[in-house]
Protein backbone atom coordinates (compact mmCIF):
# COMPACT_ATOMS: atom_id res chain seq x y z
CA UNK A 1 0.00 0.00 0.00
CA UNK A 2 1.70 3.09 -1.33
CA UNK A 3 0.30 5.61 1.17
CA UNK A 4 1.49 3.45 4.07
CA UNK A 5 4.98 3.04 2.64
CA UNK A 6 5.21 6.81 2.19
CA UNK A 7 4.27 7.34 5.86
CA UNK A 8 6.86 4.83 6.97
CA UNK A 9 9.53 6.54 4.84
CA UNK A 10 8.59 9.98 6.15
CA UNK A 11 7.93 9.29 9.83
CA UNK A 12 9.38 5.87 10.68
CA UNK A 13 12.68 5.60 12.52
CA UNK A 14 14.84 2.54 13.01
CA UNK A 15 15.89 1.67 16.54
CA UNK A 16 18.62 -0.76 17.59
CA UNK A 17 17.53 -4.39 17.45
CA UNK A 18 15.70 -4.14 14.12
CA UNK A 19 12.77 -2.24 15.58
CA UNK A 20 10.82 0.17 13.40
CA UNK A 21 9.33 2.98 15.45
CA UNK A 22 6.06 4.26 14.03
CA UNK A 23 4.74 6.17 17.03
CA UNK A 24 3.92 9.11 14.76
CA UNK A 25 0.98 7.43 13.03
CA UNK A 26 0.33 3.91 14.38
CA UNK A 27 1.63 2.98 17.84
CA UNK A 28 1.05 6.14 19.87
CA UNK A 29 -0.29 9.02 17.81
CA UNK A 30 -2.73 7.51 15.33
CA UNK A 31 -3.43 8.89 11.85
CA UNK A 32 -7.17 8.24 11.48
CA UNK A 33 -7.31 8.87 7.75
CA UNK A 34 -4.45 6.45 7.11
CA UNK A 35 -6.11 3.90 9.42
CA UNK A 36 -9.38 4.27 7.52
CA UNK A 37 -7.56 3.54 4.27
CA UNK A 38 -5.83 0.56 5.91
CA UNK A 39 -9.22 -0.79 6.97
CA UNK A 40 -10.67 -0.24 3.51
CA UNK A 41 -7.74 -2.06 1.94
CA UNK A 42 -8.18 -5.12 4.20
CA UNK A 43 -11.90 -5.04 3.43
CA UNK A 44 -11.13 -5.05 -0.29
CA UNK A 45 -8.58 -7.88 0.01
CA UNK A 46 -10.86 -10.08 2.12
CA UNK A 47 -14.15 -9.04 0.48
CA UNK A 48 -15.04 -12.55 -0.68
CA UNK A 49 -13.72 -14.42 2.37
CA UNK A 50 -17.00 -14.54 4.30
CA UNK A 51 -15.62 -12.70 7.33
CA UNK A 52 -18.06 -12.37 10.25
CA UNK A 53 -15.69 -10.96 12.93
CA UNK A 54 -12.41 -9.13 13.13
CA UNK A 55 -10.05 -10.16 15.95
CA UNK A 56 -6.97 -8.39 17.22
CA UNK A 57 -4.91 -8.10 20.41
CA UNK A 58 -4.82 -4.96 22.51
CA UNK A 59 -3.51 -2.36 22.25
CA UNK A 60 -1.83 -1.40 18.99
CA UNK A 61 -3.96 -3.67 16.84
CA UNK A 62 -7.17 -1.92 17.82
CA UNK A 63 -6.96 1.10 15.51
CA UNK A 64 -6.48 -0.83 12.25
CA UNK A 65 -8.88 -3.57 13.41
CA UNK A 66 -11.72 -1.15 14.16
CA UNK A 67 -11.34 0.51 10.77
CA UNK A 68 -11.40 -2.91 9.12
CA UNK A 69 -14.56 -3.84 10.99
CA UNK A 70 -16.10 -0.52 9.96
CA UNK A 71 -15.28 -1.12 6.30
CA UNK A 72 -16.51 -4.75 6.42
CA UNK A 73 -19.52 -3.98 8.63
CA UNK A 74 -18.64 -6.69 11.15
CA UNK A 75 -17.89 -6.50 14.91
CA UNK A 76 -14.34 -6.23 16.22
CA UNK A 77 -13.00 -8.10 19.25
CA UNK A 78 -9.70 -7.25 20.85
CA UNK A 79 -8.21 -10.02 22.93
CA UNK A 80 -7.21 -8.75 26.35
CA UNK A 81 -3.73 -9.22 27.78
CA UNK A 82 -3.12 -10.24 31.36
CA UNK A 83 0.14 -10.55 33.18
CA UNK A 84 -1.33 -12.94 35.71
CA UNK A 85 -2.35 -16.54 35.16
CA UNK A 86 -6.03 -15.80 35.50
CA UNK A 87 -8.24 -18.61 34.37
CA UNK A 88 -11.87 -18.08 33.69
CA UNK A 89 -14.40 -20.56 32.44
CA UNK A 90 -16.07 -17.97 30.29
CA UNK A 91 -12.91 -17.17 28.38
CA UNK A 92 -10.81 -18.74 25.68
CA UNK A 93 -7.16 -18.16 26.57
CA UNK A 94 -3.74 -18.57 24.96
CA UNK A 95 -0.23 -17.68 26.06
CA UNK A 96 1.72 -15.27 23.87
CA UNK A 97 5.45 -14.85 24.26
CA UNK A 98 6.94 -11.51 23.26
CA UNK A 99 10.48 -11.88 21.94
CA UNK A 100 10.87 -8.13 22.01
CA UNK A 101 9.84 -7.73 25.65
CA UNK A 102 10.82 -11.24 26.81
CA UNK A 103 7.56 -11.67 28.71
CA UNK A 104 4.60 -13.98 28.36
CA UNK A 105 1.12 -12.53 28.30
CA UNK A 106 -2.05 -14.52 28.55
CA UNK A 107 -4.57 -13.28 26.00
CA UNK A 108 -8.26 -13.96 26.33
CA UNK A 109 -11.49 -13.63 24.41
CA UNK A 110 -14.88 -14.00 26.05
CA UNK A 111 -16.97 -16.94 24.86
CA UNK A 112 -19.91 -14.56 24.92
CA UNK A 113 -18.73 -12.88 21.71
CA UNK A 114 -17.80 -16.00 19.76
CA UNK A 115 -20.26 -18.06 17.76
CA UNK A 116 -19.67 -21.45 16.19
CA UNK A 117 -20.36 -20.15 12.70
CA UNK A 118 -17.84 -17.31 12.93
CA UNK A 119 -15.21 -16.80 10.28
CA UNK A 120 -12.51 -14.63 11.72
CA UNK A 121 -10.08 -12.15 10.16
CA UNK A 122 -7.08 -11.49 12.41
CA UNK A 123 -5.62 -7.99 12.20
CA UNK A 124 -2.44 -6.70 13.80
CA UNK A 125 -0.13 -3.72 13.53
CA UNK A 126 3.11 -5.74 13.23
CA UNK A 127 4.03 -9.25 12.25
CA UNK A 128 7.48 -10.16 13.53
CA UNK A 129 7.78 -13.52 15.23
CA UNK A 130 4.10 -14.16 14.76
CA UNK A 131 3.31 -14.91 18.38
CA UNK A 132 0.26 -12.67 18.59
CA UNK A 133 -1.38 -14.23 15.53
CA UNK A 134 -0.38 -17.71 16.74
CA UNK A 135 -2.17 -16.98 20.01
CA UNK A 136 -5.32 -15.92 18.18
CA UNK A 137 -5.11 -19.04 15.99
CA UNK A 138 -4.92 -21.15 19.13
CA UNK A 139 -8.08 -19.49 20.43
CA UNK A 140 -9.80 -19.98 17.06
CA UNK A 141 -8.89 -23.65 17.32
CA UNK A 142 -10.32 -23.97 20.85
CA UNK A 143 -13.47 -22.16 19.80
CA UNK A 144 -13.87 -24.22 16.63
CA UNK A 145 -14.29 -21.17 14.42
CA UNK A 146 -13.02 -20.77 10.88
CA UNK A 147 -10.11 -18.48 10.02
CA UNK A 148 -10.34 -16.26 6.95
CA UNK A 149 -6.74 -15.14 7.27
CA UNK A 150 -4.46 -12.53 8.78
CA UNK A 151 -4.20 -8.87 7.78
CA UNK A 152 -1.03 -7.13 8.90
CA UNK A 153 -0.21 -3.46 8.64
CA UNK A 154 3.59 -3.85 8.74
CA UNK A 155 5.23 -7.22 8.10
CA UNK A 156 8.90 -7.65 8.99
CA UNK A 157 9.54 -10.19 6.27
CA UNK A 158 13.03 -10.97 7.58
CA UNK A 159 11.59 -12.39 10.82
CA UNK A 160 9.96 -15.85 10.98
CA UNK A 161 6.25 -14.99 11.50
CA UNK A 162 5.21 -14.52 7.87
CA UNK A 163 6.74 -17.76 6.66
CA UNK A 164 5.31 -19.72 9.59
CA UNK A 165 1.79 -18.51 8.87
CA UNK A 166 2.07 -19.32 5.16
CA UNK A 167 3.51 -22.75 5.99
CA UNK A 168 0.41 -23.39 8.09
CA UNK A 169 -1.79 -22.49 5.14
CA UNK A 170 -3.04 -19.24 6.64
CA UNK A 171 -3.86 -16.56 4.08
CA UNK A 172 -1.64 -13.58 4.87
CA UNK A 173 -2.10 -10.06 3.49
CA UNK A 174 0.45 -7.46 4.60
CA UNK A 175 0.10 -3.84 3.53
CA UNK A 176 3.80 -3.01 3.92
CA UNK A 177 6.52 -5.65 3.79
CA UNK A 178 9.93 -4.80 5.14
CA UNK A 179 12.89 -6.67 3.77
CA UNK A 180 15.52 -5.15 6.02
CA UNK A 181 16.11 -2.55 8.72
CA UNK A 182 19.90 -2.92 8.58
CA UNK A 183 22.12 0.18 8.79
CA UNK A 184 19.17 2.31 9.93
CA UNK A 185 17.60 1.96 6.48
CA UNK A 186 14.05 0.77 5.82
CA UNK A 187 14.14 -1.43 2.74
CA UNK A 188 10.81 -2.68 1.38
CA UNK A 189 10.23 -5.99 -0.36
CA UNK A 190 9.78 -5.64 -4.10
CA UNK A 191 6.10 -5.96 -5.17
Ligand code: G4P
Nearest residue numbers: 019020058059060061098099100126127128129130131132
Ligand atom coordinates in the same frame (compact mmCIF):
# COMPACT_ATOMS: atom_id res chain seq x y z
P1 G4P B 1 4.76 -10.67 17.09
O1 G4P B 1 3.99 -9.37 17.24
O2 G4P B 1 4.95 -11.02 15.65
O3 G4P B 1 4.18 -11.76 17.88
O4 G4P B 1 6.20 -10.48 17.60
P2 G4P B 1 7.16 -10.19 18.75
O5 G4P B 1 6.93 -11.16 19.85
O6 G4P B 1 8.50 -10.11 18.17
O7 G4P B 1 6.70 -8.74 19.15
C1 G4P B 1 6.38 -8.34 20.44
C2 G4P B 1 5.76 -6.96 20.41
O8 G4P B 1 6.61 -6.05 19.71
C3 G4P B 1 4.44 -6.89 19.68
O9 G4P B 1 3.68 -5.89 20.27
C4 G4P B 1 4.84 -6.46 18.28
O10 G4P B 1 3.79 -5.84 17.60
C5 G4P B 1 5.94 -5.49 18.59
N1 G4P B 1 6.92 -5.34 17.51
C6 G4P B 1 7.67 -6.28 16.92
N2 G4P B 1 8.51 -5.72 16.03
C7 G4P B 1 8.26 -4.38 16.06
C8 G4P B 1 8.81 -3.25 15.37
O11 G4P B 1 9.72 -3.34 14.54
N3 G4P B 1 8.30 -2.04 15.68
C9 G4P B 1 7.30 -1.87 16.60
N4 G4P B 1 6.88 -0.64 16.81
N5 G4P B 1 6.76 -2.91 17.28
C10 G4P B 1 7.25 -4.15 17.01
P3 G4P B 1 2.87 -6.21 21.58
O12 G4P B 1 3.76 -6.18 22.74
O13 G4P B 1 2.11 -7.47 21.36
O14 G4P B 1 1.84 -5.14 21.71
P4 G4P B 1 1.20 -3.75 21.71
O15 G4P B 1 0.78 -3.47 23.09
O16 G4P B 1 2.20 -2.82 21.16
O17 G4P B 1 0.03 -3.90 20.81
Ligand code: NA
Nearest residue numbers: 060061125126
Ligand atom coordinates in the same frame (compact mmCIF):
# COMPACT_ATOMS: atom_id res chain seq x y z
NA1 NA C 1 0.47 -5.59 18.27
Ligand code: NA
Nearest residue numbers: 027060125126
Ligand atom coordinates in the same frame (compact mmCIF):
# COMPACT_ATOMS: atom_id res chain seq x y z
NA1 NA D 1 3.08 -3.32 19.19
